[in-house]
Amino acid sequence: MNPLAVTVTLRRCARHFHHHQALQPLDLTVHPGETLVLLGPSGCGKTTTLRIISGLESCDAGGEVWFDDRNVTALPIEKRNVGMVFQNYALFPNLNVAENVAYGLKVQGVARAEREARVQEMLELVDLSALAQRSIDKLSGGQKQRVALARALAARPKVLLFDEPLAALDARLRDRLRLEIGALLKKLAITAVYVTHDQQEAMALGDRIAVMERGRLVQIDTPQNIYQQPASKFVADFVGAINCVDVDARGNPLRFCRPEDVLLASDNRYRRQGFILASTFLGASQRLMIDIGLATPIQVDRHAREAWHAGQPVSWMLAQDAALQFA
Numbered sequence: 001m002n003p004l005a006v007t008v009t010l011r012r013c014a015r016h017f018h019h020h021q022a023l024q025p026l027d028l029t030v031h032p033g034e035t036l037v038l039l040g041p042s043g044c045g046k047t048t049t050l051r052i053i054s055g056l057e058s059c060d061a062g063g064e065v066w067f068d069d070r071n072v073t074a075l076p077i078e079k080r081n082v083g084m085v086f087q088n089y090a091l092f093p094n095l096n097v098a099e100n101v102a103y104g105l106k107v108q109g110v111a112r113a114e115r116e117a118r119v120q121e122m123l124e125l126v127d128l129s130a131l132a133q134r135s136i137d138k139l140s141g142g143q144k145q146r147v148a149l150a151r152a153l154a155a156r157p158k159v160l161l162f163d164e165p166l167a168a169l170d171a172r173l174r175d176r177l178r179l180e181i182g183a184l185l186k187k188l189a190i191t192a193v194y195v196t197h198d199q200q201e202a203m204a205l206g207d208r209i210a211v212m213e214r215g216r217l218v219q220i221d222t223p224q225n226i227y228q229q230p231a232s233k234f235v236a237d238f239v240g241a242i243n244c245v246d247v248d249a250r251g252n253p254l255r256f257c258r259p260e261d262v263l264l265a266s267d268n269r270y271r272r273q274g275f276i277l278a279s280t281f282l283g284a285s286q287r288l289m290i291d292i293g294l295a296t297p298i299q300v301d302r303h304a305r306e307a308w309h310a311g312q313p314v315s316w317m318l319a320q321d322a323a324l325q326f327a
């Protein structure tokens with residue numbers, strides 16, 4: 001545990017723009033050293049929450065932001081000592097890699113020798129030492145984002161804030177940088193808040209995930225609990241695929257399950273019957289669409305090497321404890 005890591009607390013933080021309530025009154029605690037991911041669809045209030053923590057945005061009267069036992073509500077961003085990493089990098093194109101990382105330290109008045117040592121340390125941390133003198137426009141998207149991360153960390157922020165930092169990168173680079181950021185956050189044990197609408201990113205990086213819907217926090221828990229015990233159908237849907245497997249007499253959905261939680265057989269071993277409508281090869285797995293006699297077919301994930309084919313009759317049942325129900 002990092003003894004310097006702070007607790008971030010939001011108390012009744014709301015925000016409206018004109019007549020639109022972007023954020024309902026929000027109470028939220030980010031524990032010292034934890035990475036909290038804010039996850040939700042576009043417009044649900046993630047960025048507004050992040051900006052309120054940073055000081056780029058103020059909350060409506062009555063809301064408060066605390067870093068440990070310090071009320072920072074009235075402090076502007078430059079007095080809060082937060083590091084920010086954005087989707088669009090926000091680097092200075094006319095400065096090279098090292099100069100970009102050093103910029104904030106220069107503004108803070110950190111002496112030259114100390115500045116150079118810290119820049120070197122940060123570039124090592126993000127594995128960019130070899131490119132210290134390179135100009136920003138000669139870097140790949142992933143390298144630019146590592147510079148942005150080094151710059152954010154160089155000032156030794158109390159809190160690190162990420163706003164969709166991987167959104168502009170292609171899928172492979174995104175996966176790699178996600179792993180790197182995850183490893184770095186673990187190593188530094190700095191308090192971090194990370195905004196994304198990508199559920200895989202949220203699962204991989206979050207110690208906890210706060211799911212937001214239309215300006216409200218709807219569930220906050222570990223990735224495992226969010227996935228396995230979602231508080232609502234909205235949460236269940238947002239963090240993965242979901243099937244309705246039982247309806248009531250009026251056709252209203254009663255029970256749901258994840259695609260990986262269906263046991264499937266080509267004989268009549270299981271009580272319930274269905275037949276395969278289609279199969280999609282996904283590399284490691286295949287996703288089967290199975291007609292089980294309800295309005296919507298269910299999706300079932302199986303290992304890619306198993307031989308299933310469209311038109312095949314099957315029997316099936318839910319794995320133990322796999323059924324999800326919502327009030």
Ligand SMILES: Nc1ncnc2c1ncn2[C@@H]1O[C@H](COP(=O)(O)OP(=O)(O)OP(=O)(O)O)[C@@H](O)[C@H]1O
Nearest residue numbers: 017020022040041042043044045046047048049197
């Ligand atoms: N400066 C502003 N002026 C007016 N409305 C705003 C402003 N900033 C945000 N909003 C509105 O507040 C709501 C929440 O926006 P916010 O950017 O927090 O959502 P988000 O979850 O981060 O979405 P996205 O993933 O698209 O960035 C949206 O309806 C947005 O249009």
